Amino acid sequence: MLIIESTSHDAYVNIASEEFLMKNYPDQDIFLLYVNAPSIIVGKFQNTLAEINLDYVKENNIKVVRRMSGGGAVYHDLGNLNFSFHVPHKDQDFMDFSQFTKPVVDMLNEMGVNAELVGRNDLLVDGKKFSGNAKLSRHGKIVQHGTILIDSEMEILASALKVNPLKFVDKATKSTRSRVTNLIHYLPEGTTTESFKKLLIDFILKENEHAKIHSFTEDEMNEIHKLVEEKYSTWDWNFGFSPNYNFQRAIKVPAGFIEAHIEVERGGNMKKVKIFGDFFASQPIEEFEDYLIGQNHDIDFLEEHLSKIDLTQYFGKVTVEEILPLFK
Numbered sequence: 579m580l581i582i583e584s585t586s587h588d589a590y591v592n593i594a595s596e597e598f599l600m601k602n603y604p605d606q607d608i609f610l611l612y613v614n615a616p617s618i619i620v621g622k623f624q625n626t627l628a629e630i631n632l633d634y635v636k637e638n639n640i641k642v643v644r645r646m647s648g649g650g651a652v653y654h655d656l657g658n659l660n661f662s663f664h665v666p667h668k669d670q671d672f673m674d675f676s677q678f679t680k681p682v683v684d685m686l687n688e689m690g691v692n693a694e695l696v697g698r699n700d701l702l703v704d705g706k707k708f709s710g711n712a713k714l715s716r717h718g719k720i721v722q723h724g725t726i727l728i729d730s731e732m733e734i735l736a737s738a739l740k741v742n743p744l745k746f747v748d749k750a751t752k753s754t755r756s757r758v759t760n761l762i763h764y765l766p767e768g769t770t771t772e773s774f775k776k777l778l779i780d781f782i783l784k785e786n787e788h789a790k791i792h793s794f795t796e797d798e799m800n801e802i803h804k805l806v807e808e809k810y811s812t813w814d815w816n817f818g819f820s821p822n823y824n825f826q827r828a829i830k831v832p833a834g835f836i837e838a839h840i841e842v843e844r845g846g847n848m849k850k851v852k853i854f855g856d857f858f859a860s861q862p863i864e865e866f867e868d869y870l871i872g873q874n875h876d877i878d879f880l881e882e883h884l885s886k887i888d889l890t891q892y893f894g895k896v897t898v899e900e901i902l903p904l905f906k
C-alpha cells in the first residue's frame with residue numbers, strides 16, 4: 579500500500595489527483611489524504627446550482643468542484659481531513675462502506691470516541707455526522723473516500739450549502755442534509771487537523787506492514803495539473819455537467835415584478851427561456867429571450883454579456899444588477 583499525503587490545499591488539484599491515481603495505478607492499493615481550502619465538493623450526478631448558495635460562495639471565494647463519485651455535496655476547509663482508499667476491484671461488496679470506514683472508526687474508538695457507521699455512508703458521534711463517504715468503481719478499481727470534520731467552520735458550512743429547493747426541478751442526486759459536528763469536541767485538547775492526520779497515518783502504517791509513504795513526483799504533479807486545467811477547474815465540468823433542469827425564479831425590481839422560467843440541458847445551455855413581467859418597455863421580450871437561448875446558465879457569463887446590451891429597451895428603467903438575480 580502507498581500512503582500519499584497531498585501537500586496541496588487546492589481542491590481542484592486534490593480532486594484531480596484522485597482521478598489521476600485511479601487511472602495510473604491500476605494494481606496498487608493507495609491511501610490518500612488531503613485537506614482543502616474552503617470549497618464545496620459536489621457529487622458527480624448533482625445539479626451544482628441547486629446545491630450551493632451561489633452568492634455566498636462567490637463572496638467568500640469558496641471553490642466549487644465536482645468529484646467523480648456519486649452522492650451529495652459537502653463543505654471542506656482546513657479543519658476537514660479527507661481520506662481516500664483506492665484498491666483493485668475484486669470481489670468486494672460495492673454497497674458495503676464499512677471496510678474503508680473501519681480504520682477511522684477503530685482509531686476513534688481506541689481513543690475513547692464513540693464513532694459509528696450509521697446508515698450506509700455516514701460516520702456519527704452522539705447522533706451527529708462528522709464524516710460523509712462516497713465511492714465509485716471504474717478502470718478496475720474501487721475508490722472510496724470520506725471527510726472527517728475535525729475543526730471546520732460550521733457556520734460557513736451551513737451558509738454555503740443553504741439553498742432554496744423551490745427554484746430547481748430536476749432528477750439530479752439530492753444531498754441528504756444532516757446535523758453535523760466537529761470531532762474537536764470529543765478529542766484531546768490541542769488536536770488539530772494536522773495532528774489527527776498524523777495519528778491516522780500511524781494507525782494505517784501499524785495495520786499494513788507493507789505500507790510505504792509516497793510523494794507525488796514532479797511528472798505526476800504535471801499530469802495532475804493537466805487534469806485540473808482540462809477538467810476540474812472548468813465551468814463545463816463543475817457546473818455544466820449537471821443533468822437537465824428547469825429553473826424558476828421571480829424577483830421584484832423597483833419597476834415591478836419579473837419572473838423567469840428556464841430549461842437548461844446537460845452542458846449548461848439554456849434551451850428555453852420565458853420571461854414574464856408587469857412593466858415591460860416597447861421592444862418585444864421574445865427578442866431578449868432569444869438572445870439568452872443557447873447561452874450558458876452561468877452567472878459570470880451573463881453578468882458580462884448583459885452589461886453589453888441595452889436592457890432598457892426591454893425593461894425600461896432597470897440595471898444589470900437588478901436583473902441578474904433573476905438567473906440565480
Ligand SMILES: Nc1ncnc2c1ncn2[C@@H]1O[C@H](COP(=O)(O)OC(=O)CCCC[C@@H]2CCSS2)[C@@H](O)[C@H]1O
Pocket residue numbers: 619645649650651652653654658660661707708709710711712723724725726727735739752753754755756757758
Ligand atoms: N465535510 C463534511 N463532512 C461531513 N458532513 C458534511 C460535511 N459538509 C457537509 N456535511 C453534511 O453532509 C450533508 C450531505 O450528505 P450526503 O450524504 O448527501 O453527501 C455526502 O456525505 C457525500 C460525501 C462525499 C465525501 C467525499 C470525500 C472526499 S471529496 S467529498 C450536507 O448537507 C451536510 O449536512
